[in-house]
Amino acid sequence: MRISGRGRVNYARTVRFTFDGKTYEGLQGDTVASALLANGVHLVGRSFKYHRPRGVVTAGSEEPNALLGTSRGPGQFEPNTRATMQEIWSGLTTESQNKWPSLKFDLGAINDRLYMLFSAGFYYKTFMWPKSFWDKVYEPFIRRAAGLGRSPTELDPDHYASRYLHCDVLIVGSGPAGLAAAAVADDRTGTGITQKELPTDRSPGSARAFVDFQNDVTAKDIRLAVREGMRSIEHVKRYTTNGMATDQGKMSNMNGLTIASDALGKEIPQVGLTTFRPPYTPTTFGALAGYHKGSHFELTRKTPIDSWAAENGAAFEPVALWRRAWYFPQAGEDMHKAVARECRATRASLGIFDASTLGKIEVSGPDAVEFMNRMYTNPWAKLAPGKCRYGLLLGEDGFIRDDGVIGRMRDDLFHVTTTTGGAARVLNMMEDYLQTEWPDLQVWLTSTTEEWATIAINGPNARKLLAPLVVGQDISDAAFPHMSVAECTVASFPSRLFRISFTGELGFEVNVPARHGRALWEKLMAEGNQYDICPYGTETMHVLRAEKGYIIIGQDTDGTVTPEDAGIGWAIGKAKADFVGKRSLARPDIVAKGRKQLVGLLTDNPNNVLVEGAQIVADPKQPKPMKMIGHVTSSYWSEALGRSIAMAVVEGGFDRMGDTLHIPTADGGSQAAKVTGCVFYDPAGDRLKVD
Structure with a gap:
């Protein structure tokens, strides 16, 4: 209410607003609450459980009763706005909540007459039987009754921004300085006395002393909760819902705690306090989300070649924070046909792939090789400059964390590649060990992921395309064998050229400064026309690597797979004294029989492509719930093979070679598949050595 001579109300200016469709007039500076009270309006809402008529009871953010829906226009509706906090302005539209059909005549008020049926915890006791009623009756009813107000249904058109605030002095703690600061800041009056039930002349059987005005929690409810075994104040809170309304118990918590302590026969400090959770006052989701919505919801990183892919009709998919070309459909092609064509072209002649998203880290310094030896499972001391090695990174638990091909550029410099999604994680892990475990090592770590554009050239004609463009390095098989790296120029661009392959074909990866990425791509496309060069996307990359049994971290591993489980135990330096995760590889559970191991699967029906993530059972006729032995x-x-292929982790998989397992399907049937090795195509690796 207004107090003459106090507050910030401008009596010289009037403001019109609406409440439940009726127009009212207030003064500039009024809150909705003060303006309604000045107009003689006291009924502003209904309580949650009993739908009792509610009026304004406070003057600030602790208000439990006067909750309104407010609207500033299309898409700008906000429920549960406190009338005591919302300033009126010309055109403001407000509405009461939790009533039907109207605020004055609310059919939900019948609950107030039936309050004896709705004591604390009634929903835990009422909706238990018959069990068949839960899905069709109880749950829909509870969901319709839950919550206050109505949720917005339109997109929010507002724009939100955020900034960092700084203070000159921050007082933290409850020492003398903190208490003095709190005493100065606290200018609010009050007795400081908490209450149990107030005196009444009504009979104890019919009197109701409300503690939580919004959730309709009474003193009897709190005492009932104690009688029914609730000893922790947090349990009392949840059993009664005291303090769980939108005001978070600003008015009710301490009084409820006093009643609970009285019922328990303990002092308040012995009972404890409930936890206030931020924000202290309601904050819109928009303020929390800021500019992270729509196209700005999540950062999208694009490679230097992304624009070419978009101009040439690529379909895209998100990979980590990157947008990657998924496949390149031609007229009339769906994804299956496009990917089949890309696979055929790459294996038959020449494919080109944008691999720029691979993580790249430079490890440099006098102790670089020692650092690599400690971080990765493989040995690095004898790897000569100009050579590459597959690197496997474990966690302390011995499980696979990341992998990638690593080139030694000089004695004191390694070019490390990581998975696309693992770049930041691997760099953080390396920094953590370098700074906390091995600060004596002279090593510098530099993220170079976005410094280089990386183009993969794969297929029998890969060398024929590149050879005329490379200056400073003979790339014949004799001079530049598989797993080699060199600094040279490619199409006049400075380059780090790797001879590696993630397809099983003769392959090269060309790294050039990012600003030259698209120019090099276009040059390679133009020169490759004579070999029917075919750009391919991530889906084809997945198919080609799976045909060769190459794993993808996070897809063929799930955080519980060891090198031995994945069939790549050869990547462990057996003679190494130590590396991250080495000790864990000897734990009993890690070497126990029956662990899930990575195997290949070939379906009995070669046309059936299994669903990724599908569970695997040994016997499809066993009673439910079936024992799942893998996925x-x-x-x-x-x-290339004219059939489906799959990889799976299966309990004791290596001992099941040749066995038939079963994959249940959504229609109640199952598909049979034979356990095989993971290398389906060119097991001898002859295609890597094409001249």
């Missing part, structure tokens, strides 16, 4: 990790149609 499908990767599954594709192989154009």
Whole structure:
């Protein structure tokens, strides 16, 4: 209410607003609460459980009763706005909540007459039987009754921004300085006395002393909760819902705590306090989200070649924070046909792939090789400059964390590649060990992911395309064998050229400064026309690598797979004294029989492509719930083999070679598949050595 001579109300200016469709007039500076009270309006809402008529009871953010829906226009509706906090302005539209059909005549008020049926915890006791009623009756009813107000249904058109605030002095703690600061800041009056039930002349059987005005929690409810075994104040809170309304118990918590302590026969400090959770006052989701909505919801990183892919009709998929070309459909092609064509072209002649998203880290310094030896499972001391090695990174638990091809550029410099999604995680892990475990090592770590554009050239004609463009390095098989790296120029651009392959074909990866990425791509496309060069996307990359049994971290591993489980125990330096995760590889659970191991699967029906993530059982006729012994990790149609292929982690998989397992399907049937090795195509690796 207004107090003459106090507050910030401008009596010289009037403001019109509406409440439940009726126009009212207030003064500039009024809150909705003060303006309604000045107009003689006291009924502003209904309580949650009993739908009791509610009026304004406070003057600030602790208000439990006067909750309104407010609207500033299309898409700008906000429920549960406190009338004591919302300033009126011309055109403001407000509405009461939790009533039907109207605020004055609310059918939900019948609950107030039936309050004896709705004591504390009634929902825990009422909706238990018959069990068949839960899905069709109880749950829909509870969901309709839950919550206050109505949720917005339109997109929010507002724009939100955020900034960092700084203070000159921050007082933290409850020492003398903190208490003095709190005493100065606290200018609010009050007795400081908490209350139990107030005196009444009504009979104890019919009197109700409300503690939580919004959730309709009474003193009897709190005492009932104690009688029914609730000893912790947090349990009392949840059993009665005291303090769980939108005001978070600003008015009710301490009084409820006093009643609970009285019922328990303990002092308040012995009972404890409930936890206030931020924000202290309601904050819109928009303020929390800021500019992270729509196209700005999540950062999208694009490679230097992304624009070419978009101009040439690529379909895209998100990979970590990157947008990557998924496949390049031609007229009339769906994804299956496009991927089949890309696979055929790459295996038959020449494919080109944008691999710029791979994580790249430079490890440099006098102790670089020692650092690599400690971080990765592989040995690095004898790797000569100009050579590459597959690197496997474990966690302290011995499980696979990341992998990638690593080139030694000089004695004191390694070019480390990581998975696309693992770049930041691997760098953080390296920094953590370098700074906390091995601060004596002279090593510098530099993220170079966005410094380089990386183009992968794969297929029998890869060397024919590159050889005329490379200056400063003979790339013949004799001079530049598989797993080699060199600094040279490619199409006049400075380059780090790797001879590696993630397809099983003769392959090269060309790294050039990012600003030259698209120019090099276009040059390679133009020169490659004579070999029917075919750009391919991530889906084809997945198929080609799966045909060769190359794993993808996070897809064929799930955080519980060791090198031995994945069939790549050869990547462990057996003679190494130590590396991250080495000790854990000897733990009993890690070497126990029956662990899930990565295997190949070939379906009895070669046309059936298994669903990735599908569970695997040994016997499809066993009673339910069936024992799941593994799941499908990767599954594709192989154009090269003319059939489906899959990889899976299966309990004791290496001992099940040749066995038939079963994959239950959503329609109640199952698909049979034979356990095989993971290398489906060119097991001898002859295609890597094409001249």
